Amino acid sequence: xxxxxESGVPDVLSPLAAARSLPxxxxxxxxxxxxxxxxxxxxxxxxxxxxxxxxxxxxxxxxLDTDKxxxxxxxxxxxxxxxxxxxxxxxxxxxxxRSAEMMSVDVRFEARVAARRLELPxxxxxxxxxxxxxxxxxxxxxxxxxxxxxxxxRESAPDRKPASVPASKRxxxxxxxxxxDRAPDSGVRRSPVxxxxxxxxxxxxxSADLRRVxxxxxxxxxxxxxxxxxxxxxxxxxxxxxxxxxxxxxxxAACRTAEGRGAKVVRTLSPIGVDGTARFxxxxxxxxxxxxxxxxxxxxxxxxxxxxxNRIRGKRVFLAGDTGFELALARFLADAGALVIExxxxxxxxxxxxxxxxxxxxxxxxxxxxxxxxxxxxIDAARPDVVICSQGLYIPLVSRGHLCRTSLDLRRIGIHGxxxxxxxxxxxxxxxxxxxALDALDL
Amino acid sequence: MRLxxxxxxxxxxxxxxxxxxxxxxxxxxxxxxxxxxxxQALHGAWTRSGEPAPVSVSPVWExxxxxxxxxxxxxxxxxxxRRHPRTEAVVLARSEAALLAGEPTPVVTLPENxxxxxxxxxxxxxxxxxxxxxxxxxxxxxxxxxxxxxxxEKSATPTVNVxxxxxxxxxxxxxxxxxxxxxxxxGIEVNARVPLGAxxxxxxxxxxxxxxxxxxxxxxxxxxLYLQDKFGTPRVTTPMIGAASTxxxxxxxxELCGLDQGKARRAVWSELATTAKLPWYARLQPPxxxxxxxxxxxxxxxxxxxxxxxxxxxxxxxxxxxxxYLTHLERDxxxxxxxxxxxxxxxxxxxxxxxxxxxxxxxxxxxxYFEEEIADxxxxxxxxxxxxxLRHPFVQQPLMGYRGSSLLADALEDAxxxxxxxxxxxxxxxxxxxxxxxxxxxxxxxxxxxxRGRTRRLAEERARAVRSGEVTRKILExxxx
Numbered sequence: 044x045x046x047x048x049e050s051g052v053p054d055v056l057s058p059l060a061a062a063r064s065l066p067x068x069x070x071x072x073x074x075x076x077x078x079x080x081x082x083x084x085x086x087x088x089x090x091x092x093x094x095x096x097x098x099x100x101x102x103x104x105x106x107l108d109t110d111k112x113x114x115x116x117x118x119x120x121x122x123x124x125x126x127x128x129x130x131x132x133x134x135x136x137x138x139x140x141r142s143a144e145m146m147s148v149d150v151r152f153e154a155r156v157a158a159r160r161l162e163l164p165x166x167x168x169x170x171x172x173x174x175x176x177x178x179x180x181x182x183x184x185x186x187x188x189x190x191x192x193x194x195x196x197r198e199s200a201p202d203r204k205p206a207s208v209p210a211s212k213r214x215x216x217x218x219x220x221x222x223x224d225r226a227p228d229s230g231v232r233r234s235p236v237x238x239x240x241x242x243x244x245x246x247x248x249x250s251a252d253l254r255r256v257x258x259x260x261x262x263x264x265x266x267x268x269x270x271x272x273x274x275x276x277x278x279x280x281x282x283x284x285x286x287x288x289x290x291x292x293x294x295x296a297a298c299r300t301a302e303g304r305g306a307k308v309v310r311t312l313s314p315i316g317v318d319g320t321a322r323f324x325x326x327x328x329x330x331x332x333x334x335x336x337x338x339x340x341x342x343x344x345x346x347x348x349x350x351x352x353n354r355i356r357g358k359r360v361f362l363a364g365d366t367g368f369e370l371a372l373a374r375f376l377a378d379a380g381a382l383v384i385e386x387x388x389x390x391x392x393x394x395x396x397x398x399x400x401x402x403x404x405x406x407x408x409x410x411x412x413x414x415x416x417x418x419x420x421x422i423d424a425a426r427p428d429v430v431i432c433s434q435g436l437y438i439p440l441v442s443r444g445h446l447c448r449t450s451l452d453l454r455r456i457g458i459h460g461x462x463x464x465x466x467x468x469x470x471x472x473x474x475x476x477x478x479x480a481l482d483a484l485d486l
Numbered sequence: 487m488r489l490x491x492x493x494x495x496x497x498x499x500x501x502x503x504x505x506x507x508x509x510x511x512x513x514x515x516x517x518x519x520x521x522x523x524x525x526q527a528l529h530g531a532w533t534r535s536g537e538p539a540p541v542s543v544s545p546v547w548e549x550x551x552x553x554x555x556x557x558x559x560x561x562x563x564x565x566x567x568r569r570h571p572r573t574e575a576v577v578l579a580r581s582e583a584a585l586l587a588g589e590p591t592p593v594v595t596l597p598e599n600x601x602x603x604x605x606x607x608x609x610x611x612x613x614x615x616x617x618x619x620x621x622x623x624x625x626x627x628x629x630x631x632x633x634x635x636x637x638x639e640k641s642a643t644p645t646v647n648v649x650x651x652x653x654x655x656x657x658x659x660x661x662x663x664x665x666x667x668x669x670x671x672x673g674i675e676v677n678a679r680v681p682l683g684a685x686x687x688x689x690x691x692x693x694x695x696x697x698x699x700x701x702x703x704x705x706x707x708x709x710x711l712y713l714q715d716k717f718g719t720p721r722v723t724t725p726m727i728g729a730a731s732t733x734x735x736x737x738x739x740x741e742l743c744g745l746d747q748g749k750a751r752r753a754v755w756s757e758l759a760t761t762a763k764l765p766w767y768a769r770l771q772p773p774x775x776x777x778x779x780x781x782x783x784x785x786x787x788x789x790x791x792x793x794x795x796x797x798x799x800x801x802x803x804x805x806x807x808x809x810x811y812l813t814h815l816e817r818d819x820x821x822x823x824x825x826x827x828x829x830x831x832x833x834x835x836x837x838x839x840x841x842x843x844x845x846x847x848x849x850x851x852x853x854x855y856f857e858e859e860i861a862d863x864x865x866x867x868x869x870x871x872x873x874x875x876l877r878h879p880f881v882q883q884p885l886m887g888y889r890g891s892s893l894l895a896d897a898l899e900d901a902x903x904x905x906x907x908x909x910x911x912x913x914x915x916x917x918x919x920x921x922x923x924x925x926x927x928x929x930x931x932x933x934x935x936x937x938r939g940r941t942r943r944l945a946e947e948r949a950r951a952v953r954s955g956e957v958t959r960k961i962l963e964x965x966x967x
Binding site for chain 2: 050051052054055056057058059060079080081082083084085087088089091092093095102103104105106107108109111112113117118121125127128129130140141142145146170171172177178179183412415416419433434435436437438439441442443
C-alpha cells in the first residue's frame with residue numbers, strides 16, 4: 044500500500060447539501076442556516092437538484108448583512124420568534140460557518156442566549172473544515188451534527204442498574220427490546236455501548252448483532268426511534284464508562300466530543316463489509332469485556348455472498364473519494380476479490396482510519412487530497428471496470444465511457460453490517476449487468 | 487439580517503460561473519472555502535452534457551510557507567492556462583466567504599496559451615457580499631465582452647448578435663435556436679450567440695453585427711449597452727414572448743438591418759399562418775374561457791413581463807398579480823408591469839410572495855419552482871415557466887418566439903380547459919373571513935409577524951376542512967403540526 048498526498052483540490056460536494064436532510068432524520072429539529080446568500084443557496088439548491096424527491100424545503104435562512112451586523116441578542120430573538128411558530132420542537136441547529144465569523148457575529152453566544160430562553164438545546168454546526176485538516180468531506184456536516192447531539196446527551200444515567208428499570212418505562216424500541224432480552228441473572232456491571240452513526244438502518248442492524256453476542260447497547264446517537272419527548276431524554280447517556288462505537292470512520296468530531304466527555308471510543312475497523320463487521324462486533328464486545336468470536340458468522344456471511352463475489356472477482360475498482368468511507372469500502376471490495384486501483388480520500392485522519400488502512404491490501408494506492416481533474420486523467424488511463432465517485436465527477440466520467448456509481452447511491456442503500464455488505468455487492472453486480480445489457484443493444 | 491424560507495437567486499459568484507460555463511475557451515476560477523465546492527455537481531445534474539464545467543476551485547485555506555499546493559490565487563489562475571492551453575480568458579469569481587476574507591485583487595500576468603497569447607484576465611472587482619446572481623451575471627458578461635470585442639467592419643450582409651439566457655436557464659438553448667430560425671426567415675444571419683455557446687472568437691467579432699437582439703435582459707443588458715456606446719450597435723430589447731412581441735421584435739430587427747418592410751411582414755405572416763398558434767388559440771376559444779379569469783405571475787424580469795404582456799393583451803386574461811424577485815431591477819419592472827396590471831410588486835421573500843399571489847385569488851399561477859406549492863394549496867393549475875426551475879429536461883422547448891407562443895397556447899389550453907369553477911359559498915368566503923376565538927387570537931399573537939400570515943391561512947383552511955365555524959385554539963394547534 045502506498046499513501047500519496049497529491050495536495051490537489053478534490054471534487055467534494057459542499058457539506059451544506061446535507062442540511063435539508065437533517066430535519067427529516069431528526070424529527071423535532073429546526074435547522075437554520077446563518078450566514079451569507081452563498082451558504083443559503085448551497086443548502087437549498089444542492090439537495091433540491093440532486094435529490095428532487097426530498098421533502099419541500101424545511102430550512103430557515105438567516106441572511107446576514109455586512110453593512111448592518113445584528114446587534115447582540117437580536118439574532119437570538121429572531122431564532123426564538125421562529126421557534127414560536129413550530130410545534131413539537133426539541134432541538135435547534137444553527138448552521139453557521141466562517142462567513143458569520145468573518146462578519147464578527149458571535150453565533151455561539153446567540154445560540155446560548157436562545158437556548159436559555161427557549162429551554163431547548165440550540166447547537167451551532169460549522170460546515171467549514173477545521174483549519175488544521177483543511178480539506179473537507181461531503182459528510183462533514185453530519186459529523187458536526189452528531190457531535191452536537193453527543194454534547195446534548197446526558198453525561199451519565201441517573202441509575203446505572205438497568206435491571207431496576209421496568210421494561211415498560213424505558214423509552215422506545217430499544218428499551219423494550221433490551222428489557223426483554225436481558226438475562227435476569229446478569230449481575231455483572233458492564234459499560235453501556237452507544238452506537239454513533241448517521242444511518243438509522245445501520246444502527247438497528249448492528250445493535251441487533253451486538254445483542255446477539257451479549258453486548259448491552261444502551262442506545263444510539265441519533266436515537267433509532269425518536270419519541271416526542273426531549274432529544275436528550277431519548278438518547279443514551281454518554282460520559283465516563285460509556286463505550287462509544289462509531290459506525291463510520293469519518294465521524295471524527297463526534298468521536299472527539301465523546302472522548303472529551305470521558306467516554307471510550309472503540310478504534311477498530313468500520314462495520315463495512317463482512318470482515319469489517321465481524322471485527323467491529325468482536326472489538327466492541329472486547330471493549331466491554333466480552334470475548335466473542337465472529338469467525339463463524341463471518342464465514343457464513345462470506346459463503347452466502349459467494350454467488351455475488353463470483354461476479355465481482357477480478358473487477359477493477361477506482362474509488363475517487365468524497366465521503367470518508369471509501370477506505371473501508373475499498374478494504375471490503377478487495378476482500379471480496381475486486382482489484383482496487385486507487386482510493387482517494389480528501390482527508391486522511393490516520394488515527395480514526397488506522398485499522399482500515401492497515402487492513403487494505405498491499406497493491407492499493409491511497410491518494411490523500413486527490414486532484415479531481417488529475418483523477419479523471421488517471422481513470423482514463425487505467426480504464427477501471429467501475430468508478431465510485433462524487434456527484435461532480437459522475438456525469439463527466441460516464442460521458443467518457445466509464446461505469447460509475449456515486450457515493451450517494453451507496454449511502455442510500457446502506458453499506459453497514461453483514462446485510463450492507465450484500466447490498467454493496469448486489470448494487471455493483473446490478474450495475475455490471477445493466478451495463479452489459481445496454482452494451483449489447485445494437486443502436 | 488433577514489429571515490427567509492428560501493432564496494430565489496444564488497450569490498454573485500454563481501451568476502459569474504453560469505456565464506462562464508455557458509461559453510467555450512473561457513475558464514473560471516472560483517475562490518472559495520473548501521466546503522463551498524458545488525458547481526461541478528450542479529452543472530452535471532442540470533446540463534447532463536457530460537462535459538465538466540470549465541470551473542476550478544482555488545481554495546481559501548492556510549498554506550504552509552513555500553508550499554506549491556493550490557490555494558495561491560495567482561498560481562491557480564496561471565495553472566488554468568497551463569492545464570487547459572486553449573483557454574482564451576480566465577475569470578475570477580469569489581465566493582462571499584472569500585470576499586469577506588478581504589483579499590486584494592490579484593495582479594498577475596497569465597502564461598501564454600497555445601496560440602501564443604496571454605489569455606484575458608477578468609477579475610470581477612465589482613463583486614460584493616450580498617450581490618445576487620442576475621446582477622453579477624450581467625456585469626460579468628459585460629466585462630468578458632469588453633475584454634474581447636475589437637473594432638471591426640460591419641459584416642457585408644446583415645447579421646445580429648443574440649444575447650440570451652446563460653446555462654441553467656429553462657430551455658435556454660431552445661430559445662436561441664428559435665430566434666435563429668426566425669432570423670433566417672428574414673435572411674439575417676446570427677453573428678454570435680452570447681453567452682450560451684460563445685467562444686472567444688465569437689466575442690471578438692461581436693462589433694461586426696448590425697444589431698444586438700437582447701432576449702434576456704438579466705444577463706445581457708450591460709454588455710449590449712457597452713456595445714451600443716462603444717461600437718454604435720443598436721439593440722432591440724422587447725421580451726420576445728407571445729406572437730405580438732415577437733412580431734414587433736422581428737420588424738425592429740428588419741428595420742435596423744435595412745430590410746424592406748414587405749420582407750419582414752411576409753415572414754411574420756407566414757409564421758402566423760404556420761407556426762405561431764397563440765393568436766389562433768385566442769380566436770378559437772370562446773370568450774368565456776378567459777372572461778373573469780385571473781392569472782398571477784412571479785419570476786425573473788424577462789419571462790415574467792413577457793408572459794404578462796402576452797397573457798393580458800393577446801389572450802385576454804386578467805393579470806391579478808405580477809412580481810419579480812430581482813430587486814435590483816425594481817424600477818424598470820414596476821414601470822413595465824404597470825402597463826398590464828395594477829398589482830405589480832417586487833419581493834424576494836417567498837412568504838411575502840405567497841401572500842401577494844394568494845391574495846390576488848388567481849385561477850392560474852405561473853412562477854418559479856417555489857410557487858408550485860402555492861398553486862397546490864389553492865388547487866389551481868401551475869405552469870413552471872419562470873426561472874429558477876428544478877426540471878431540466880433533455881428535450882428543451884422554447885417559450886420565446888413563434889414556437890414558444892404555440893407551446894404557451896398548449897399549456898394554457900391544458901390549464902384552462904376546465905371552465906371556471908364558481909366557488910361554493912364556503913370557498914367564496916374571504917380568506918380571513920372565519921371568526922377566531924379570543925384564545926386562538928392570543929396564540930396567534932405569539933407567533934412572529936412574518937409567520938403569522940401563513941399560520942392564519944393554514945388554521946383557517948384546517949377549520950374549513952373540519953367544518954368548524956370558527957378557529958379555536960385546538961384547530962390552530964393542530965394546523966401547525
